[in-house]
């Protein structure tokens with residue numbers, strides 16, 4: 001423990017994060033006043049439908065947004081606001097202290113380097129390991145993620161399936177024992193049974209390392225299985241946050257209720273209407289036009305309200 005975590009084990013605090021993109025057709029408000037904390041050791045899932053702003057939140061924390069992005073707010077880690085750091089300082093944090101697993105392994109892996117070398121190289125470049133020990137640790141990590149043996153270490157990414165490369169990427173990320181792992185749709189490309197297994201192993205490894213995981217996913221079942229807490233995002237805003245079990249068993253926000261009703265086990269009910277434009281989102285509650293419980297006052301924006309321990313919801317009903 002260090003003194004920077006005096007705040008009930010909070011490792012990363014996102015406050016008032018707003019991201020917009022200037023485009024030919026207008027300003028896209030991809031994230032608006034996003035606030036959450038990531039606690040030490042926990043897995044926090046950021047869930048929501050495709051396009052709601054999850055990846056934008058992840059990329060802004062890592063300062064990986066394109067130049068047309070306008071970012072406001074703060075992301076405080078170890079006493080420093082990551083959003084205000086220079087590229088050099090950020091490069092020192094990226095990978096070593098906060099690492100991100102992207103959804104597309106083919107963009108992140110080096111196509112002409114054996115996978116074992118790619119994982120081991122991280123330890124050599126960033127942690128000063130020598131050749132043999134770095135390879136041994138790389139093999140151990142791959143093995144834990146279900147790719148056992150030196151034969152796998154010697155493969156090139158093109159010899160592996162998408163799912164295998166996804167595991168190589170996870171290994172490359174975890175090998176440096178970062179304090180925070182951000183996994184953006186990490187199970188994409190893995191079939192369902194394998195996704196569960198690989199993700200469970202990832203959580204086990206991160207637990208042993210004492211790291212925290214920010215899991216970004218549209219897969220609610222995966223979020224329920226492996227996360228401690230869950231933040232539900234809609235059209236750039238967090239609508240509800242709480243313990244995953246509580247959110248699943250007693251969703252509060254009408255959007256969360258509607259989203260969970262889309263699950264096959266809950267009747268596959270589609271949410272009426274469509275997601276609003278991020279260029280001209282509804283004023284007030286963004287779910288207002290589709291909400292079965294809407295009232296006149298929903299035309300004004302509700303604030304996030306605390307409802308019970310560790311539970312917050314952005315809705316006038318509470």
Ligand SMILES: Nc1ncnc2c1ncn2[C@@H]1O[C@H](COP(=O)(O)OP(=O)(O)O)[C@@H](O)[C@H]1O
Pocket residue numbers: 021022023028029030048049050051052053054055056057066068278
């Ligand atoms: N570089 C960009 N320029 C303009 N709009 C963008 C850019 N990147 C993302 N967006 C928009 O921001 C919104 C959120 O995107 P994203 O975070 O990728 O969603 P998610 O990860 O939840 O699927 C989307 O409407 C997307 O089109």
Ligand SMILES: [Mg+2]
Pocket residue numbers: 054055056184185
């Ligand atoms: Mg995304």
